[in-house]
Amino acid sequence: MLPQEKSTESTHMIAVPALTTNEILDRIHPPCHGLHPVIRFVFQSEGKRLRPHLLCLSARLFCDATPHLAEAATLVEALHNGTLLHDDVMDRARVRRHRPTVNRLWGDGVAILAGDFLLAAVMDLALRTKHPSIPPLAVETLIQLVEGQMMELQNQGNLTLTERTSLRIIEKKTASLFAMACKLGSVLAGASPDQVLALESFGLQLGIAFQLLDDIQDYLSNQSHTGKEPGRDLAEGKVTLPVLVAFSQAGTKDKKRIRHIFSAPQREKYLREITALLEDHGGFSHTLRKAEEYVRKAVSALHVVPAREERADIEQAAWKMLRENTPRRTMEASNS
Numbered sequence: 001m002l003p004q005e006k007s008t009e010s011t012h013m014i015a016v017p018a019l020t021t022n023e024i025l026d027r028i029h030p031p032c033h034g035l036h037p038v039i040r041f042v043f044q045s046e047g048k049r050l051r052p053h054l055l056c057l058s059a060r061l062f063c064d065a066t067p068h069l070a071e072a073a074t075l076v077e078a079l080h081n082g083t084l085l086h087d088d089v090m091d092r093a094r095v096r097r098h099r100p101t102v103n104r105l106w107g108d109g110v111a112i113l114a115g116d117f118l119l120a121a122v123m124d125l126a127l128r129t130k131h132p133s134i135p136p137l138a139v140e141t142l143i144q145l146v147e148g149q150m151m152e153l154q155n156q157g158n159l160t161l162t163e164r165t166s167l168r169i170i171e172k173k174t175a176s177l178f179a180m181a182c183k184l185g186s187v188l189a190g191a192s193p194d195q196v197l198a199l200e201s202f203g204l205q206l207g208i209a210f211q212l213l214d215d216i217q218d219y220l221s222n223q224s225h226t227g228k229e230p231g232r233d234l235a236e237g238k239v240t241l242p243v244l245v246a247f248s249q250a251g252t253k254d255k256k257r258i259r260h261i262f263s264a265p266q267r268e269k270y271l272r273e274i275t276a277l278l279e280d281h282g283g284f285s286h287t288l289r290k291a292e293e294y295v296r297k298a299v300s301a302l303h304v305v306p307a308r309e310e311r312a313d314i315e316q317a318a319w320k321m322l323r324e325n326t327p328r329r330t331m332e333a334s335n336s
Contacts, residue, residue: 019049019052019073019074019077021040021043021044023070023074024043024074024077024078025039025040025043027070027071027074027125028074028078028118028121028124028125029120029121029124031114031117032117034110035110035113035114035117038102038106038110038111038114039114039117039118041102041105042081042085042102042114042118043077043081045081045096045097045099047097049073049077050210050321051076051077051080051177051178051181052073052074052076052077052181053317054178054181054182054185054203054206054314054317055069055072055073055076055181055182055184055185056069056073056185057185057310057313057314057317058181058182058183058184058185058186058189058199058202058203058314059185059186059188059189060185060189060310060313061186061189061191061195061199061305061310061311061314062186062189062190062191062195063189063190066185066188066189067188068128068129068130068131068188069185069188071125071128071129072125072129072134072184072185072188074125075122075125075126075129075134075138075184076177076180076181076184078118078119078121078122078125079118079119079122079138079141079142079177079180080177081118082114082115082116082117082118082119082121082122083115083119083142083145083177084096084115085102085103085111085112085114085115085118086111086112086115087149088101088102088103088111089103089108089111089112089115090149090153091232091236092236093228093229093232094229095228095229096228097228102114119142122138122142123135123138123139126138129188131187131188133187134184134187134188137180137183137184137187138180141176141177141179141180144172144173144176145172145173145176145177147172147173148169148170148171148172148173148174148176149173151165151168151169151172151173152169152173152238155169155239156236156237156238156239157237157239157262157263158239159239159243159244159247159258159259159262161239161244162244163241163244163245166239166240166241166244167208167241170207170208170211170212171204171207171208173211174207174208174210174211174214175203175204175205175206175207175208175210175211176204176207177207178203178204178206178207178210179200179201179203179204179207180203181203182199182200182202182203182206183196183199183200183203185199186199186200194304195304195305198301198302198303198304198305199301199302199305201297201298201301202298202299202301202302202314202318203298204298205294205295205297205298205301206294206295206298206318206321208291208294209290209291209292209294209295209298209321209322210321210325212241212287212288212290212291212294213288213291213322213325213326214325215233215240215241215242215287216242216284216287216288216291216326216327217325217327218230218231218232218233218234218240219231219233219234219242219271219274219275219278219284220275220284220327221327230271231268231271234261234262234267234268234270234271234274235267235268237262237267239262240287241283241286241287241290242278242283242284242286242287243258243262243274243278243283244283245278245281245282245283245286245287246258246277246278246280246281246282246283247259247281249281249282249283250277250281254277254280254281257273257277258274258277261273261274288326291322291326292322295318295319295321295322298318299315299318299319302314302315
């Protein structure tokens with residue numbers, strides 16, 4: 001059962017510094033004429049800017065006025081959106097954050113170029129922080145993201161994937177950016193090496209939890225909640241942890257059925273059936289327990305940070321992320 005939520009009023013007051021659309025566009029290198037409306041559209045989304053928010057919370061643990069925090073927050077948001085543009089092309093996604101995707105509106109070519117531009121903007125912003133460790137950190141994170149996506153592509157439809165490998169994919173393709181955000185905030189704020197490692201670990205564990213919840217939401221949440229088309233993982237043949245767990249626990253008959261669904265050319269039409277199978281064989285409940293476990297690990301990693309109001313803020317942000325991204329149906333099953 002999840003811990004009772006405490007007041008998060010102080011956390012809500014901590015705003016990402018000037019990450020409005022216009023402020024972001026003023027901060028990054030100007031896009032060329034053809035890309036300008038595309039990049040503006042990208043940053044006008046209803047995204048929660050969770051990663052920049054975590055960066056700011058991490059910095060605030062050690063310094064009230066961190067230099068180059070606005071550039072760093074923009075860097076993290078640009079890196080996240082740049083990779084999403086490429087992901088949407090690869091996944092043939094049609095909806096993102098309650099709006100049509102860039103590839104749907106402008107085509108795959110423009111979406112790829114817009115993603116390339118944002119990744120170039122990341123490097124420019126990293127150099128502008130004038131901190132020697134930031135450009136290598138940005139490069140390392142981008143490499144991790146690419147490796148995670150490649151591992152995921154290589155394992156499409158692989159129902160014999162181990163849980164360990166599945167979590168390793170998540171660590172690279174999603175959690176590495178969370179880890180970067182928290183590490184970047186602590187580095188810029190002048191944290192000690194041990195504290196920087198703690199914040200990096202916090203971000204990594206939280207990022208794994210976030211992706212596990214997203215894997216549940218893909219089956220159990222509707223588009224009005226997530227802003228994405230339901231069943232995209234199934235349509236793309238992505239074998240996420242709920243599927244792996246259910247497949248390993250299923251009897252011969254249901255194993256055969258799951259295997260048939262994932263080998264079918266139009267898998268998405270079986271969304272309701274596969275969702276029931278995953279629920280019956282504990283795929284969702286197991287994955288939720290894992291997500292809770294990783295949030296607890298994330299919070300535990302902060303033990304080297306002095307126990308002050310700022311630490312309580314970031315801990316509450318972690319639990320809030322868990323609550324807000326847990327589908328009610330899974331929450332009720334977990335608490336029953």
